[in-house]
Amino acid sequence: MEIALAIAIMALGAVVLGAALGFASIKFKVEGDPLVEKIEAILPQTQCGQCGYPGCRPYADAIANGEEINKCPPGGTEGVQRLADLLGREVKPLDAEEKPKQLAIIDENTCIGCTLCIQACPVDAIVGAAKQMHTIIAQQCTGCELCLPPCPVECIRMEVIQENIDNWKWKYPVVEIKAAPISASDTTGGSGGMKEAA
Amino acid sequence: MLMNLFKFKGGVKPPTNKTQSVTLPIAVAPIPSRLVVPLHQSIGGTPRPVVQAGDKVLKGQLIGEADGWISAAVHAPTSGTVLEVAMHTQPHPSGLDSLCVVIEPDGKDEWIARDLVDYKSMAPESVREKLQQSGVVGLGGAVFPTHGKLTASKTVPMDELVINGAECEPFITCDDLLMRERAEEVVRGIGIFRDLLQPKKVLIGIEDNKPEAAAAMRAAVEAVGEDFVVVQVPTLYPAGGAKQLIRVLTGKEVPASKRSTDLGVQCFNVATAYTAWRAIAQGEPVVSRLVTVTGNVGEPRNYEVLIGTPMDELLKLAHPHPDTDGIIMGGPMMGFLVPDRRVPVIKATNCLIAHDERLFPPKAPEMPCIRCGACARACPHELQPFEMYWFSRAKNFGKTQEYNIFDCIECGCCSFVCPSRIPLVQYFRFAKSEIWAREREKNAADQAKARFEFKQLREEREKAEKAEKLAKAAAAQAAKKAAEAAAAAAAPAESAAQPVAAEAAAPVTAPVPPAAAPATGDAEKAAKMATIEAAMARAKAQREAVQPKNTDNLTPEQQKAAADIEARRVAAHLIEPEPAQPAAPPDPKS
Numbered sequence: 001m002e003i004a005l006a007i008a009i010m011a012l013g014a015v016v017l018g019a020a021l022g023f024a025s026i027k028f029k030v031e032g033d034p035l036v037e038k039i040e041a042i043l044p045q046t047q048c049g050q051c052g053y054p055g056c057r058p059y060a061d062a063i064a065n066g067e068e069i070n071k072c073p074p075g076g077t078e079g080v081q082r083l084a085d086l087l088g089r090e091v092k093p094l095d096a097e098e099k100p101k102q103l104a105i106i107d108e109n110t111c112i113g114c115t116l117c118i119q120a121c122p123v124d125a126i127v128g129a130a131k132q133m134h135t136i137i138a139q140q141c142t143g144c145e146l147c148l149p150p151c152p153v154e155c156i157r158m159e160v161i162q163e164n165i166d167n168w169k170w171k172y173p174v175v176e177i178k179a180a181p182i183s184a185s186d187t188t189g190g191s192g193g194m195k196e197a198a
Numbered sequence: 199m200l201m202n203l204f205k206f207k208g209g210v211k212p213p214t215n216k217t218q219s220v221t222l223p224i225a226v227a228p229i230p231s232r233l234v235v236p237l238h239q240s241i242g243g244t245p246r247p248v249v250q251a252g253d254k255v256l257k258g259q260l261i262g263e264a265d266g267w268i269s270a271a272v273h274a275p276t277s278g279t280v281l282e283v284a285m286h287t288q289p290h291p292s293g294l295d296s297l298c299v300v301i302e303p304d305g306k307d308e309w310i311a312r313d314l315v316d317y318k319s320m321a322p323e324s325v326r327e328k329l330q331q332s333g334v335v336g337l338g339g340a341v342f343p344t345h346g347k348l349t350a351s352k353t354v355p356m357d358e359l360v361i362n363g364a365e366c367e368p369f370i371t372c373d374d375l376l377m378r379e380r381a382e383e384v385v386r387g388i389g390i391f392r393d394l395l396q397p398k399k400v401l402i403g404i405e406d407n408k409p410e411a412a413a414a415m416r417a418a419v420e421a422v423g424e425d426f427v428v429v430q431v432p433t434l435y436p437a438g439g440a441k442q443l444i445r446v447l448t449g450k451e452v453p454a455s456k457r458s459t460d461l462g463v464q465c466f467n468v469a470t471a472y473t474a475w476r477a478i479a480q481g482e483p484v485v486s487r488l489v490t491v492t493g494n495v496g497e498p499r500n501y502e503v504l505i506g507t508p509m510d511e512l513l514k515l516a517h518p519h520p521d522t523d524g525i526i527m528g529g530p531m532m533g534f535l536v537p538d539r540r541v542p543v544i545k546a547t548n549c550l551i552a553h554d555e556r557l558f559p560p561k562a563p564e565m566p567c568i569r570c571g572a573c574a575r576a577c578p579h580e581l582q583p584f585e586m587y588w589f590s591r592a593k594n595f596g597k598t599q600e601y602n603i604f605d606c607i608e609c610g611c612c613s614f615v616c617p618s619r620i621p622l623v624q625y626f627r628f629a630k631s632e633i634w635a636r637e638r639e640k641n642a643a644d645q646a647k648a649r650f651e652f653k654q655l656r657e658e659r660e661k662a663e664k665a666e667k668l669a670k671a672a673a674a675q676a677a678k679k680a681a682e683a684a685a686a687a688a689a690p691a692e693s694a695a696q697p698v699a700a701e702a703a704a705p706v707t708a709p710v711p712p713a714a715a716p717a718t719g720d721a722e723k724a725a726k727m728a729t730i731e732a733a734m735a736r737a738k739a740q741r742e743a744v745q746p747k748n749t750d751n752l753t754p755e756q757q758k759a760a761a762d763i764e765a766r767r768v769a770a771h772l773i774e775p776e777p778a779q780p781a782a783p784p785d786p787k788s
């Protein structure tokens with residue numbers, strides 16, 4: 001009798017909890033982002049086509065359909081890593097040389113104002129009008145190099161973005177084996193070994 | 199005055215080392231041989247230079263114009279000649295360069311015309327603008343443009359205005375001396391802030407290890423006839439952190455994600471109030487500041503220093519000992535070793551400490567974290583430094599954010615107490631700047647994506663528009679041609695072949711309506727179709743119109759030739775969309 005009661009209680013519990021779980025899974029269903037969106041969010045949006053696709057979105061589509069994840073040079077090794085994490089695939093070395101981030105610069109004295117680069121730029125980073133000097137809005141340029149080939153007078157060059165005060169980053173703290181007394185890191189972040197001065 | 203004080207968790211009590219530099223009164227540092235004034239000295243936009251090499255400038259003359267609302271102007275610290283506007287090493291942990299105006303002083307220290315105004319007669323907006331134009335920024339170290347903090351929240355009533363005279367960091371005494379010697383101007387400056395923000399009360403927090411400063415401030419408050427409350431807060435590092443002082447005086451917690459005005463409280467440093475008063479009442483922009491020069495020097499003291507003075511020249515005044523091997527800007531807890539001794543004093547420079555191994559013995563190597571929890575107990579923000587450390591070290595930045603790394607004020611308490619001597623703050627700074635960099639990249643990527651998509655959209659639209667235009671033009675032309683052809687066909691038809699003309703007219707009018715109403719989607723196709731159809735109609739009309747003449751009284755040879763041509767024409771019609779060409783030659787021959 002007691003056994004039967006125990007079984008009945010357990011069964012009832014199971015039914016109730018099962019129903020609750022079922023309900024919860026419907027009610028609190030997570031609206032998953034479509035995979036392509038997530039992949040695209042990782043791609044750097046340089047829109048350079050170096051991956052062999054006409055932009056980041058098409059490459060994201062292709063990855064979702066099984067394309068390799070190591071074809072985007074602007075994304076770099078880190079991009080491959082993040083794609084691998086997202087998709088649960090193996091990390092592969094980048095299928096190209098990794099380049100530092102660049103910026104296109106127009107030599108304004110040579111520019112003949114042909115507008116060809118304006119048409120080539122995928123992100124409208126170049127301003128100018130026909131027969132007027134063109135210039136590149138540095139903040140908008142993704143460094144995709146697509147404006148280089150069309151220029152008939154070869155007045156566009158790429159420049160590596162240098163470290164400056166605004167984009168400078170604190171370095172990963174290294175454990176110093178130190179000889180030089182002046183090193184920026186031995187007092188930054190608080191010197192625990194401070195003593196009372198005489 | 200007794201007041202119920204609150205407490206913040208954690209905190210440490212490092213040796214204060216303040217007594218050395220308070221024995222002597224404030225001295226005015228002599229004008230150096232050269233002033234290097236960085237343009238970017240405060241948070242926000244980089245001011246644009248408005249002078250160039252060779253220009254003569256007067257003391258207080260604008261040399262850098264504020265760029266945007268959150269940005270503050272920069273002025274010439276003394277009169278002289280601009281030598282260059284160029285990149286120079288900054289007093290910044292990166293040791294990188296930034297744009298500076300280099301001035302050779304002429305020694306006359308001649309002021310520009312200073313307009314003395316009564317700020318009470320000015321609109322609050324113009325007082326804020328005046329502060330911006332005078333380059334008044336937070337001198338406690340954060341260098342946030344002051345005018346940007348002087349707008350009360352529209353929804354939350356302003357309860358308290360907190361004035362920070364706590365100066366909790368060891369070694370630094372410039373605010374202490376300022377309050378001792380120039381309390382009245384400080385109080386009047388606080389009066390400006392009070393008038394702009396209209397708080398219910400004004401609390402001046404001073405650590406209880408500065409009784410002279412507190413007494414001087416109390417006397418000044420009384421003398422000026424204000425009702426500000428001077429509160430002595432317990433000496434505990436970092437009581438002078440804005441958030442900690444707000445907590446101690448008001449009990450309010452300001453999270454990283456919120457501005458303090460949203461909680462009805464705002465905080466300013468005493469030195470900021472002082473410069474605000476000078477700017478408003480005396481028309482003197484911020485061209486100098488008080489700097490404590492201490493550490494391994496013979497004569498530690500506070501100096502009033504022109505912005506742009508090279509640090510090594512300033513340090514010399516205090517007779518540094520020969521074993522000095524570096525200069526720390528700021529205090530020992532939050533400061534850093536400057537990358538070069540010649541970097542200039544800027545608005546954020548409150549203290550220079552001559553560094554040597556006796557004061558700052560080299561730290562023993564870092565050991566693994568033993569999870570003792572000392573850092574968490576010391577953290578004034580109740581964070582868990584060891585967890586943040588672990589994830590920063592593993593470069594798991596998402597996790598560090600889950601542990602609220604952005605609430606960390608980098609006070610250094612955790613590093614100070616850590617028995618394993620882990621430079622925790624360095625890990626946090628590393629993690630924060632990585633996260634910022636990622637955010638910047640993400641923003642840039644989002645922008646690029648938006649612009650790319652917009653460009654694609656625009657190209658589509660342009661294409662469609664062009665096609666539509668083409669279609670319209672083609673349709674119009676087709677209609678015109680058709681009308682002409684019809685007229686041409688009608689003329690001979692009247693005399694000779696009525697039915698043929700009718701036949702000719704019918705196909706001409708027929709293709710026009712479908713071409714005239716092209717859908718935008720396949721407008722281009724429609725345009726092509728229209729052109730082709732128009733051409734065909736033209737040819738047909740020509741043919742039909744011409745044919746009756748040709749076929750009048752022909753010889754058999756001519757008839758044969760005509761048949762041949764006809765056959766060719768049919769063949770050509772299949773291949774060529776324009777059969778008019780092969781059809782044309784025989785006409786004049788006949």
Ligand code: SF4
Nearest residue numbers: 046048049051056072
């Ligand atoms: S290579 Fe990378 S950045 Fe360039 S288009 Fe392809 S996915 Fe975009």
Ligand code: SF4
Nearest residue numbers: 121141142144145147
């Ligand atoms: S300016 Fe040139 S390099 Fe920069 S985004 Fe445009 S096409 Fe690419």
Ligand code: SF4
Nearest residue numbers: 567568570571573616
């Ligand atoms: S104080 Fe140092 S050793 Fe102790 S838990 Fe924190 S990080 Fe680890």
Ligand code: SF4
Nearest residue numbers: 577606607609610612
């Ligand atoms: S540096 Fe940051 S984590 Fe460490 S004690 Fe200060 S606020 Fe807390």
